[in-house]
Amino acid sequence: MDLPRPVAEHSPAELARAAKDLARRHGFDLAGIAPPELEEAYDRYREWLGLGYEGEMAYLRRRPEVRSDLRRVWPETRSALVVAIRYRSEEALPSPALLPGKIASYAHGGDYHKFLKKRLLRLLRDLKELDPGMDGRSYVDTGPILERNLAVRAGLGWQGKNSLLLHRALGSYFFLGALLLNRPLPADAPFAEEHCGTCARCIEACPTGAIVAPGVVDARRCISYLTIELRGPMPRELRPLVGAHFFGCDICQEVCPWNADTPPASEPRFAPRTGVRSPDLLDLLEMDEEAFAKRFRGTPVMRSRYDGFLRNVAVAAGNTGGGEAVAPLMRALRHREPLARGHAAWALGRIGRRLGGDAIRPGLEGRLASEPHPWVREEIELALGELPAFRLPALQETASGHEKGNGTPHSSR
Template sequence: MNKEQLTYFIKEKAKEYSFIGCGISRSRFLEEEAPKLEKWLKEGYHGNMKYLENNFDKRLNPGLLVDGAKSVISFLYNYYPQEKQNSESYHIAKYAYGEDYHLVIREKLQKFVEEIQNKVGQFSYRVFTDSAPVMERTWAQKSGLGWIGKNSLLLSKQKGSFFFLAEIICDLELNYDEAFPTNHCGSCTRCMDACPTQAIISERVIDSTKCISYLTIELKDQIGEEFDGKLKDWIFGCDICQDVCPWNRFSTPHTEDKFNPHPDLLSYTKNDWNDINEEAFKILFKNSAVKRTKFSGFQRNILFNKKT
């Protein structure tokens, strides 16, 4: 199987695995991203996420993650739900409605790799989905899957932004896609204007320490009083900048059963959330990314919203 045939096989197989996008980039050192990342870290915009200071070179060079890396295969996987929470309730980010995406997508990618190996034999690879020092949005843009919007998320004219990113970094030589050439945000600033904590401090630059997702997930300390009244009923993550994005009018419901929420999640009222106990939390969020906060962190988020 030559590289043209293998590239075609990979892209067709991606559709079978329900990925809504697949693009391929040549592995290389991301020289142009180095000063941006360095400045962002120096400004302290990563907050308590100290792990982002580690593996600086690995974030910029896939060859340090996979020996002899030649290709970065990028994927998009839809998570936009068919049904959403009661709008009058506390909110959980849509990506966390169902099972933890890390587990769901990693399993798919491992099976995907096995199918490639059945065609070409053993090769060096690693699979990723928000799980290692990989600049996922940059690689997706370089593989032609979309552009990076003002809210720093990857945007697609056809699919919006309610999708996960994932990668296979490998030593296979493949045909490479052209980088996505244009930015289609134009003069629109809806995401920047809608952010209640003003976390989008300039185009494609996020101060994580002000981001509601950071405050409700990554932050392990108490949420600062300066955010009183600004979390807007979000208790795990936040979708505000995506919900207001005009390109998300093209979002369509996913087809992944594992991303469907526990039925109670959609019907819970604020009173239900206020009264939730640890046993109910474990049942409601079994195998869910929400468990990252632990019950104590989840309660903290509810109480912070309740008091304001």
């Protein structure tokens, strides 16, 4: 890569320009400079924590004050180079899967953390060539940094009512990253406008009602949290609202008018991997741990862990499946993972409510007789309780015949 010539007198303004220029040359779509202070954003963050919206993400509660100032993250910080790169994939072709599952677009390609971190470190190396005294630390979604607020502070865009960073030309499908720098580079003006206006599509479209106020997401209700961060059972009342999603959710981005004409990612690394986008839930249900790792190794899907993944797939199959999902779910009812067994029971109960319980009741009852885990037993009992009453087809036929005056229920012709 041709670097800008080393700046003889490294004026902060020249270095800031060079840093943003280099960021674009390294493939980032947006770049801006922010100061280290984030007091205002931190106050809102504390309010959010105070409401318990972070759910079980305990790491967000750990030393929250670190997020108020980047110098608490790295004491030498004097400014931050904030970058954004698009990740949205090309429109998908219709899925050939019998029972297609949904996966958030950011997880279609390889894991972005290491890749973007490396890219930021290469960028830092180039900056050091311009200014040998320059030093920095790179962060991509990993450190205690309020990245979206930082991006707004660096002038990259505004925070939409769906809480995501929005840019008028490039939409919201961004990975964000930051290089904390030991140089006091002049900050860009914060993005002061807000272009959501009267639109509330994301709030209205969110299936779980997770966007509780403009820009405020109660993570405990968000499908991304439920399918990725949550360990253990998914709350029963939210399961039907998750639909076909088995990893993450893009609904509040898909409906956003600012995403309508945005270009797909230019970085090939973010292109969908084979078998990752719209896979068949019925295949996923049958995966053993080895097959799961083989299919999803190196992708964000690994974050849900094998048992969480099976939980999600069972819920999605229960929401969208019919008779074709019964046999795989019955097998999942005998899986070694209790989380898979319990959610398979729920899914069977749900399918049974739609199709009638006759094909499902014996399998659930059989499993109940030998199930050792108390929570799974409870799920099976609840599922059985939701099945429609057992009906004998032969009796129904004769009963309807009786109504028409064709004989008694026990008559033979």
